[in-house]
Amino acid sequence: MxxxxxxxxxxxxxxxxxxxxxxAITPQPTPPTVAAKSYILMDYDSGRILAEKNADEKLPPASITKLMTSYVVSHELHAGNIHLDDEVLISEKAWRMQGSRSFMEVNTKVSLESLMRGMIVQSGNDAAVALAEHIAGSEETFAQMMNQYAQQLGMYNTNYMNATGLPDPDHYTTAHDIAILSAALIRDFPEHYEWYSEKEYTYNSITQHNRNKLLWRDNSVDGLKTGHTEEAGYCLAASAKRGDMRLISVVLGTRSENARAQETQKLLNYGFRFFETHQLYxxxxxxxxxxxxxxxxxxxxxxxxxxxxxxxxxxxxxxxxxxxxxxxxxxxxxxxxxxxxxxxxxxxxxxxxxxxxxxxxxxxxxxxxxxxxxxxxxxxxx
The missing domain is CATH 2.60.410.10 (D-Ala-D-Ala carboxypeptidase, C-terminal domain)
Known part of the structure; x- marks a missing residue:
């Protein structure tokens, strides 16, 4: 009994x-049609996925790779292994990097903070390689660190071969994994995340604008990173905060620089209009x-x-x-x-x-x- x-x-x-x-109940339409190979819309606080297509498909991320490069650098800064005022020697390899560049001169020394901002705002491949070499001795060893952090974050469909995102058949990630990484950057290193909202950066008397067009179009957008190669198409990982709600959007493989911004805006507007997030406990x-x-x-x-x-x-x-x-x-x-x-x-x-x-x-x-x-x-x- x-x-x-x-x-x-x-x-x-x-x-x-x-x-x-x-x-009061709001009508709940289906997500908008998004012209991208893969995309995801995720709430930052809850981690809930609000919309997605092929979010776990392995694709080349182009310069969105630099999100992980900066994540590793931020970890090293937090651990006290490096400092923002460190003077970093620009190697010939870094100087010769193709694609987007910050125009660092070979054999000169550049502050680590300048390299970070050059990589984040200008998407400088030279800056990314210089950072990798400064931390790990070589870009190849640094890529191993990137993969170790990816595993720790639960990015199980990601493999990095370099710090820049330049094409390599074994270099890939997914929209879902990029969203996980974006959330980690915002959560773990808010003091460095601020650089992702900078609209321009000047180095060596050359001013370059951030390629994230949404920084100009939508005041709620405060990051993150663009990417483009012939293979990857035009890509954008973005985050926006309206009120107490923050969303993370990733689009991979759109047709143009303008398209990646437009498709991202569709997702963000949909999420903020038709969903709400609350902290229960x-x-x-x-x-x-x-x-x-x-x-x-x-x-x-x-x-x-x-x-x-x-x-x-x-x-x-x-x-x-x-x-x-x-x-x-x-x-x-x-x-x-x-x-x-x-x-x-x-x-x-x-x-x-x-x-x-x-x-x-x-x-x-x-x-x-x-x-x-x-x-x-x-x-x-x-």
Whole structure:
């Protein structure tokens, strides 16, 4: 009888623990037609994909490669291995690079910050190679670092052969992987992400404009990177923020410089018009308490190790439901951060987000008497 009561109580708890969050229903059209080989539209906070086509197809990224080059450089800066005022020697290899250039002179020394801005704003291949050589000794070794970071970020359909994006049959990525990388850049290195919004940069008395036309057309756009080769077509990874909502768009293989901007604008306008993003839970904030057996205390607060945001069709926020599923029994000792269950966020029958529930604090073992009593109770209840 007690065993059945325990199950009923647990199940009734599961279905009773729902939270409803308040919003007016907006019509929900299908995504716009986008003239690109591959594209993706992703919410930055929730990671939800709002529109995509061939998003996991391996394609040449051209100079969008430099997003990863700058990501590696930013990591090295953060680790203190290099500094923005480092003077970097321009090798003959860097000086001879074809394609877009920042016009660094061979055997001169250029500050690392100038190289970063030259690579990001001007898309300088010479700057990218100089950075790679400064950090890793050679571009080939630097490419290995790029691939290691790609794996860490979950970019499992990506392989880099160089720091520039110049054509190589074994150099490829996907729209989805680029979106993952773009989000990581914004999240991990906001102080360096600011360079992606610069409209022009002057080096060696030569001023070059950022090729991201949306920086002029849409004030909400603050990055990221363009790319173009004959093989890749015209590509653009872009991010825009309106209010508290940030979107990331990637288009690969469009027909022209203007087309990549137009197709990206379609995606961004669609996402901002027809979706909304909300943070439901903050980090280390208690969501629910659970019973702890054999502990110095008999209650433990559970929450999330990172914020939980959801993106839903505009006007459907009030239809969200949150359900917790907690592993039972919870027996002390328990360490903070231990995964003890999961919270699922549903919109109708669809799970739109989920995250592990973790212990928010330690619970030490209780006295021998407490442990004995709880052991007996657990045995009785089965």
């Amino acid at each position: 007690l065993k059945n009561t325990k199950v009923v109580l647990f199940l009734s708890f599961l279905f009773a623990f729902t939270q409803v969050f308040a919003g 903050k980090t280390n904030t208690g969501i629910i308490d659970t019973k702890v057996w054999k502990g110095a205390t008999d209650q433990l607060s559970l929450g999330l190790a990172k914020p939980l945001s959801v993106t839903v069709p505009r006007g459907q926020y009030d239809q969200l439901q949150a359900t917790t599923n907690i592993q039972q029994p919870v027996i002390a000792p328990v360490k903070a951060g231990t995964v003890l269950g999961e919270v699922d966020i549903r919109l109708g029958d669809e799970v739109v987000a989920k995250q592990p529930l973790v212990a928010l604090n330690d619970v030490e073992q209780g006295s021998w008497w407490r442990r004995l009593i709880d052991e007996i109770m657990l045995w009785i209840w089965g």
